[in-house]
Structure formats: structure tokens, C-alpha cells
Amino acid sequence: MGEMSGQVELIRGDMFDGPSDLVVIPCSTIPTITWFVEDRLRSFGIPEPLREMEPGQIDFADLGRASNIAQVAAYAASVIPPGSSSVDVIEKIGRGLSSYASSNPWVGRIACPLLGTGAGHLDPAESAVALARGYLSAAPDRAILRLFVLEDFIFSRIKTLLDSQLGTLRPEDSGKVAVADRPLRVFISYARSTSEHTAWVKAVAAHLRSAGIDARLDVWHLRPGMDVAQWMCNELAMADRVLLICDQLYAQKADGRHGGIGWEIRVIQGDLLQSQQSNPDKFVPVVVTEDITEGMPAFIKAVFCLHWPPARHKDSSMQDELVRIIYRAQEEAPPLGRPPAFVVGRTP
Structure with missing residues (x-):
């Protein structure tokens, strides 16, 4: 193409x-x-x-x-x-x-x-x-x-x-229309704990976009005059994946239901329950504290998460792992082979 x-x-x-x-x-x-x-x-x-x-x-x-x-x-x-x-x-x-x-x-x-x-x-x-x-x-x-x-x-x-007519709809005939084909849309939920943390989240989002993922971040997509609560609801509804960037402040606000994050968490919890059948891995918690327990909100303690401690914030292998998770491209189990000859015919 x-x-x-x-x-x-x-x-x-x-x-x-x-x-x-x-x-x-x-x-x-x-x-x-x-x-x-x-x-x-x-x-x-x-x-x-x-x-x-x-x-x-x-x-x-x-x-x-x-x-x-x-x-x-x-x-x-x-x-x-x-x-x-x-x-x-x-x-x-x-x-x-x-x-x-x-x-x-x-x-x-x-x-x-x-x-x-x-x-x-x-x-x-x-x-x-x-x-x-x-x-x-x-x-x-x-x-x-x-x-x-x-x-x-x-x-x-x-x-x-x-x-x-995929090859003829472009006037210059240099491309094709993608019918029902689009980049994955990923909403990023985080707390502005420090300027360094906010800059790191922005860098992660930029890396995702460079990998063909439509990463949605408030600093880029929330315009002055928009209803913030409604914008969050819309982004959560339209997202294929939702990254929960969990540091200590995020966990505290989530557990205490404080501010925009507390309100957002209430919406996320409802969506998390509803998506378990249709899109079970829609929500991807990324815990960024050194001690994983300090940055993990109570409502995701039973959810598999990616632990990305501060010491590895610039580790490109962590960025690649996140991209693989979003694209569902994790390593697969090797195919099953035939039982060895010495066990053939034996009952378990």
C-alpha cells in the first residue's frame, strides 16, 4: 500500500x-x-x-x-x-x-x-x-x-x-483508501505530579505517536473552552486502549476520589467492568514508582500492569514493551509438538 x-x-x-x-x-x-x-x-x-x-x-x-x-x-x-x-x-x-x-x-x-x-x-x-x-x-x-x-x-x-476503487480515489493515484482500517486510539490518564513527570508522560505519548498509535493527551487535544469532564468521557469511550500512568499522587487521588482524576476513575471503573468481555485489555496500568505498591490504586490491584520505575524511564526497551502491549504483539507460546515416543500409548 x-x-x-x-x-x-x-x-x-x-x-x-x-x-x-x-x-x-x-x-x-x-x-x-x-x-x-x-x-x-x-x-x-x-x-x-x-x-x-x-x-x-x-x-x-x-x-x-x-x-x-x-x-x-x-x-x-x-x-x-x-x-x-x-x-x-x-x-x-x-x-x-x-x-x-x-x-x-x-x-x-x-x-x-x-x-x-x-x-x-x-x-x-x-x-x-x-x-x-x-x-x-x-x-x-x-x-x-x-x-x-x-x-x-x-x-x-x-x-x-x-x-x-481503492487505487483510484486519490487524485494523484499514489495511495489507497483504508476501509475500516485506522490507527489504534489510546487515551492517557495521568496526574501532573511534577514538571519532570509531565514531561516524561508527554515523551512517552510522542513515542507512541511515532509508532503509529494515536496517543491522546490533554496538552495536545484539550482545547480552551471545552467541557473537561465531557472531554474525558468522550476520550474514554472512543479509545481502543487507555493507559493509566500511576505514580503516588495518581494513586492517592484515585483512592480518595479527589479532583479530575477521582471523577475519571469512577468512569474508568464502570468501563473496566463492562469491557471485560468485549475488550478485556483495554486498560493498561503503567506503575512508575520504584516500589510498585506505592503507585498502584486499589481498584487495579488485581489487574496485570507494566512496572516502569524511574531508573528505567529512559530505557528504550520499556518503550518497545509498551508498544507491543498496545498492539497485542507480546511473545507467543511455541507451538505444541507431538508426544515423545516413550510416552505414546501410556495413560496419564
Whole structure:
């Protein structure tokens, strides 16, 4: 596969079922919205679009009460009244989303419907291809455009089309669309104990990102004006893995339920119980105290953890071990062989 800029993920389902960093809301240039979109916006407390736009233009707005859905809404003028759209308009929107993601490093996951297919009467497959083509023109590797399809038969048709055109959707034909393929998203929970500890956590996160892992850290992805508690909830929900960087202060706050960490731990404990069947190794405790008992919160005492004491903070083998854990690439047991001849036929 050639070098990619950005990724596209085709999802069968409702884009409002889970949180995203950015949610795309279809509208007309006036702007007006369909009754279906209006009903969904009302259900989740998302405001309707307000200003007139040119075809293909996007109006970005911070979401306050609806930050459980996304931090920002992108109102995309995908329909030209009385009821038409075009591949060029949808591709322009794709480029606009790409540009916004490039300028805002906190954007990692964009939820988008098949624009122009309702009131604009555009073919769903044409919409998907146009969005992918525009988006992949300049999207950063970390940002994923997730195209949501509600109907099974439409999903199957679009997936077949994308699978057959993987090498042709990029204008320069130098890469491919990754359908349902994305980097692992890892949220890092830690306490700002000291400036040295904070700098070390940041260095670990940077190393993970260099290894193709979408490490999410407050210093990079929490913007001024965001609801901190809701941001934490969204990150925990969207994460494939969660690193718990446990030092003495983290353990004290977790056990005493103090501050943001105490609140965060309550959410983590509930998620930890629910994920035991679907994603049992979602939470990865990393204890960074010399004495492992000093940095281990009570709620993870029975959980396998990575012990990374201060003396080994610059040890590259520890960084590699963490990457292996996240990718589930630990050493496997050798294959079973045949029983030796001298025991064959004997009963145990």
C-alpha cells in the first residue's frame, strides 16, 4: 500500500450512537435541514445551522450542551434549493474537512453521513467516492473520516465500490483508501505530579505517536473552552486502549476520589467492568514508582500492569514493551509438538 494521507472508514450504523471529535451536519445553502436531521439535532441538543452559505461551504461551531456527541459541529452546505447536489459540491466539503483536520491537531475522528443523498438526490455511492476523494487530498494521517450508512444494502454496495476503487480515489493515484482500517486510539490518564513527570508522560505519548498509535493527551487535544469532564468521557469511550500512568499522587487521588482524576476513575471503573468481555485489555496500568505498591490504586490491584520505575524511564526497551502491549504483539507460546515416543500409548 502506498503512503496515505488520512483514512476513510465505512461504518454501518448511526453516527449519533457514539462520540466523535467532529460531527458533520448536512444542510442546504439557505440553510435548511430535513425533518430527519431536525429530529436528530433536537434529540441531542445540537443547534440548527444559522447562516447562509455557498454550495460546498462549511460552518464550524463549538458544541456546548451537545459535547457528548462531539466537540465541534461542521454544518455542510451539501444541497442547493429546491433540491439538488453534485459530486463537485460534496468533494469540496471533503476538502474542507481535510483542511480543518490539518489545522486542528485534536481532531482524530470525524463522523459524517452520505451528504447530498437525501434532499439533494445524489447517488449514495457517488457521495461516498466524492467525500473520500476530497478528504484524502490533504488530510493528516491521524484523522479518520468515518462515513455512516444506515441501510444494509447501501452499505454493501458502497463497500464493494470502495474495495474495487481503492487505487483510484486519490487524485494523484499514489495511495489507497483504508476501509475500516485506522490507527489504534489510546487515551492517557495521568496526574501532573511534577514538571519532570509531565514531561516524561508527554515523551512517552510522542513515542507512541511515532509508532503509529494515536496517543491522546490533554496538552495536545484539550482545547480552551471545552467541557473537561465531557472531554474525558468522550476520550474514554472512543479509545481502543487507555493507559493509566500511576505514580503516588495518581494513586492517592484515585483512592480518595479527589479532583479530575477521582471523577475519571469512577468512569474508568464502570468501563473496566463492562469491557471485560468485549475488550478485556483495554486498560493498561503503567506503575512508575520504584516500589510498585506505592503507585498502584486499589481498584487495579488485581489487574496485570507494566512496572516502569524511574531508573528505567529512559530505557528504550520499556518503550518497545509498551508498544507491543498496545498492539497485542507480546511473545507467543511455541507451538505444541507431538508426544515423545516413550510416552505414546501410556495413560496419564
